[in-house]
Amino acid sequence: MLKTLFSFDYSAHARFVAPARERSELWRLIVGLALATAVIMLCSPLLWQFLSYVMSEEGHQALYDDFETFLLPQSTLVLLYSFGLVWIAVAAVVIVLHLRRPETLIGSPTIAFLQAKFVVVALLLVSAALIVLPPYRFEPALVPGLSFARWAGFLLPALVAVFIQTSAEEVLFRGYIQQQLAARFNSPFVWMITPSLLFGLAHYAPQSYGSNAWLVVIWATVFGVLAADLTARSGTLGPAIAMHFVNNIAALLVIAPQGEMSGLALFHYPFDASDEAAVRALLPIDFAMMLVTWLAARLALRR
Template identity: 45%
Template sequence: MSGYDAHKAFFAPAVASAAIWKLIVGFLVASAVYLLLNNLFFSTLFNILGPEYGSFYEDLLTGKTPMAMFLLLGSFGLMIVGIAVVTRLIHRRPVSGLIGPVNLAVPQFIAVVRILVIIGAVTFLLPPWNFGTPFVSNMPLGQWLVLLPFSLVFVLVQVSAEEIVFRGYVQQQLAARFKSPLIWMVLPSSLFALGHYLPDQAGENAIVIALWAGVFGMLMADLTARAGSLGPAIAVHFCNNVTAILIASMPDDLSGLALYLVPFSMEDTEALRAWLPVDFGIMFVSWLAARLAIRR
């Protein structure tokens, strides 16, 4: 496909170690390193804090406080460590190659963020201005603004880690071995969707939310193949999560850094399902806008 010409250069570093067994072993090793480091980090933290901070453990499960959110989002950096170990020891190449050329990724990231901010501002000014009822204030504006620079950095760490794993490592390794987008686009997106299947939290909407994540993954795979870097995918993912985590979050899930809370929770099946088509629409508009921003 002519639109994917840049993809060849993107996955070129993976060609020398494109054996499927290396991808499978690499993914398992990276997952094990991440889980090990994650458990070690939080175990050490709880041992230092002591049993009197039991409520802090509950905060971490739901992300109800700014500190809990910083720790949860920052822990995704350990995912990058796991992938870095794998790319160096198994594939004999640097982890930076999973992002693509920096002089390409950074300008593309900036261009996509710029256009999505403009679209977001226009959307904010147009009706409807809420989810049927007014947003609930979650944090004083002054405190939110003070935390905002740090919040943005931690969200960037979180989304970059996920993109490096799924659209970087897995997509590159599969594309270096298989030509068909049905493999290098669909398989990483299916893994991404599986990671977002949370029936205990989402209840009846768990499958729909996982489907949303799968479609999102395929659109980000398309962007990456067209751009030749992770810049646009990270930008779209970043703007999406800034909206969902920092601006208007659900009251029962990762709300510690949000300025507002939406007027329904994960348990409100009908209310959440009613807004999922809107989310799908925003996702497609963001993807189209990003494609426009990187058009050369």
């Protein structure tokens, strides 16, 4: 089992990358990323325009006022759903610039779904074990977030929103960028590390994390490498999306730091992201959990 668990047989990755090989010029990737960014920037104001038509003036103003802190569940939902623009932009780029179908960014949809299901089950079992095993309380003690009734009311749209957000990020970084680089370069150091570094830098937020900002970048980069490994091992985006999805459910819907992006959480840590000492103390635990979930996902994919 250990030999299978730590196998780095990436033969399935060749099938995943195959649709990108015909038009794998670097200029297409660079232009594609620029076009995707332009589409997102052009469409974002349209989203706000749409909300202004379907919402009351008071509700729209409340969202607008909260759009820097995301303390309201509604504004957090809008942010997460807005990642659908990433899906639309990348799909458009693939169709227009690479002349291939958007579903090729995922791999075989049937296999991706089955692999994702196995990984989600494995990660839920790991989470259940962590709840059952000691220690039986969080240190420092958690504080309540949303009431359970209100949290349950938001749960279904929040799960859909988190899925849209996590799948969009995986489609961009592990789908489009990883595929295009792997179609051009054989070295895993290029097609694993480059998208992961970009993913990490996308999480650079010194205004939120202070001196921990680069530690968060390192955390996200390592997460990106592990997601790239799952993608190369499985030949689809299913496992990476599943790992990302379960991780973000825990971080956004179950327990979140107080303050920014805490609007949908059932519980809060007794500190916010700007508490540098508290966040720094939590990061090693997050790193350990990330490795455990990656190993559990790999175990679910053994063959």
